[in-house]
Amino acid sequence: xxxxxxxxxxxxxxxxxxxxxxxxxxxxxxxxxxxxxxxxxxxxxxxxxxxxxxxxxxxxxxxxxxxxxxxxxxxxxxxxxxxxxxxxxxxxxxxxxxxxxxxxxxxxxxxxxxxxxxxxxxxxxxxxxxxxxxxxxxxxxxxxxxxxxxxxxxxxxxxxxxxxxxxxxxxxxxxxxxxxxxxxxxxxxxxxxxxxxxxxxxxxxxxxxxxxxxxxxxxxxxxxxxxxxxx
Numbered sequence: 292x293x294x295x296x297x298x299x300x301x302x303x304x305x306x307x308x309x310x311x312x313x314x315x316x317x318x319x320x321x322x323x324x325x326x327x328x329x330x331x332x333x334x335x336x337x338x339x340x341x342x343x344x345x346x347x348x349x350x351x352x353x354x355x356x357x358x359x360x361x362x363x364x365x366x367x368x369x370x371x372x373x374x375x376x377x378x379x380x381x382x383x384x385x386x387x388x389x390x391x392x393x394x395x396x397x398x399x400x401x402x403x404x405x406x407x408x409x410x411x412x413x414x415x416x417x418x419x420x421x422x423x424x425x426x427x428x429x430x431x432x433x434x435x436x437x438x439x440x441x442x443x444x445x446x447x448x449x450x451x452x453x454x455x456x457x458x459x460x461x462x463x464x465x466x467x468x469x470x471x472x473x474x475x476x477x478x479x480x481x482x483x484x485x486x487x488x489x490x491x492x493x494x495x496x497x498x499x500x501x502x503x504x505x506x507x508x509x510x511x512x513x514x515x516x517x518x519x520x521x522x
Contacts, residue, residue, distance in 0.1 A: 295409060296320045296338070300330040300356070301345040301371065310343065313398045314405070327351025334360050341405055344388070345371040346379050354386045361387035365437060365450040367408045371396075380483075384490040387449045390481070407480050425460045427521050430499060430508055432457055441499055451476060452495045455488075456519075459509060463521030466512045492517055 297314055301307050302325050311321045322337065324330040326349040334342065334356075342360070346353040357368055370383035370391040380391045390404060423434035429442040437453055439446045448456065454476045459467070467475075469485035477487065496503040510520050 294318060294320055295340045295405075296322070297405065298322045298324065298330070298333055298337075298339045298342045300324045300327075300343065300348065300353070302326060302348055303345075306345075309398060310401060313402060317402060319405075325349075327353070327356045330356050331359055334364070334366070339366050341367045341369065341408060343369050343371060343401070343405075346373070346383065354382055357383065357386040357388055361449055362447060365448070365453065367450055369404060369408075381486065381490065384487055385494065387494075389449065389451050390477070391483070403480070407478055411478055425457065427460060427463070427508065427519070430460075432460060439499070446498050448495070448498060449491075451491055452498070455491055456495055456499070456509070459517065459519035460521075463519050466516045466518040468516040472517065488517075 297319050299307050299310050299314075299321055300323075304325065307323050307325070311323060314321050322333055322339070324333050328350045330344065330348070331351065344353045344356060348356070351359075353370060357370065360366065360368065367389045368387065370379070370388040372379035372383065372391050372393055383391050390408065392401065392404065425432040425434065431440040432438075432453075433440075434457060437450075439448050439453065439456070455472060458472070458475060469488040472488045473481065473483070473485055477483065481487075492509060493503075496506055496509055499508060500506045508519060510518055512518060
């Protein structure tokens, strides 16, 4: 397995130092940034397997950094939020984060989250056959490249938005409950709740639906869940 590269972004140097030391013990390469501008510079210059990103940063907030990274990259991002601040968690997901952790956290949990995301990424890559393409109407997913096109124009999806859409497109007209989507896409060890699914579905619709209020592709079966309507 290739050595994993992680970017840790936090203005509290003691936190960064502790995370870096622990991840390096697991043979990961770790870059560090202490403000939003430095984080964006490193993320634009290097290819990371995962980014740990604090919400409260000097110069640019974690939300601004996350949003900027999402314009060009689907790298998994874990937001680090203040204890009990649900709004930070929701906003993090709105801006494209894949997961979040609440401070103070146990370093063993940090490593477990990172490894869980990487395992899911590896399994996803193994399952995807080269050249696998899903199409419906004007929507096209190229699975091996993890790229999405709507009417021949590329649409930038986050890793989780892509995985939700891919699952639904591979199983057209099958209704998935929010709980099932959470387990399948985020994994059984994910500590978040079904609001995570709702946020990602809403963001996905905003990107691929001609009219998000009257979806063409991703539909809701009220009281049950979500499904992809195959034309």
